[in-house]
Amino acid sequence: MSNMNIGIDFDDTIADDPELFKNFSSTLSPNDKIYIISSCDRQTEPFIDDERKTKEEKLNAWGIRHDGLFFALDPIPQGKAKLCIKHKISLMIDDNEDNLEEIRKSSPSTLCLRYTPKSSR
Numbered sequence: 001m002s003n004m005n006i007g008i009d010f011d012d013t014i015a016d017d018p019e020l021f022k023n024f025s026s027t028l029s030p031n032d033k034i035y036i037i038s039s040c041d042r043q044t045e046p047f048i049d050d051e052r053k054t055k056e057e058k059l060n061a062w063g064i065r066h067d068g069l070f071f072a073l074d075p076i077p078q079g080k081a082k083l084c085i086k087h088k089i090s091l092m093i094d095d096n097e098d099n100l101e102e103i104r105k106s107s108p109s110t111l112c113l114r115y116t117p118k119s120s121r
């Protein structure tokens with residue numbers, strides 16, 4: 001199988017079960033890329049920088065290897081779909097159905113997988 005670019009949402013996805021995603025990331029080939037495709041409540045530079053720092057620290061503390069951390073611009077579903085196209089994401093994992101619906105529409109080559117947070121199971 002050729003290398004894959006995997007996109008994973010942060011809030012309510014990786015952050016909901018870091019152990020699961022750490023195990024998942026360790027099953028991938030080192031040539032597969034893991035991109036964290038997140039969003040930010042406020043989209044001004046200093047806020048995004050802070051958000052990046054916080055999320056990087058958490059990912060490193062959880063031991064989840066990643067090859068990039070990207071923030072979708074508003075509107076978020078479209079912003080995430082654009083990032084999936086730009087980074088040639090083969091598989092995107094997100095808890096938000098609106099995001100996945102937009103990704104299916106705009107980036108048909110991306111396989112979408114919905115993650116259900118523990119609290120919603």
Ligand SMILES: [Mg+2]
Pocket residue numbers: 009010011012013094095096
């Ligand atoms: Mg989410």
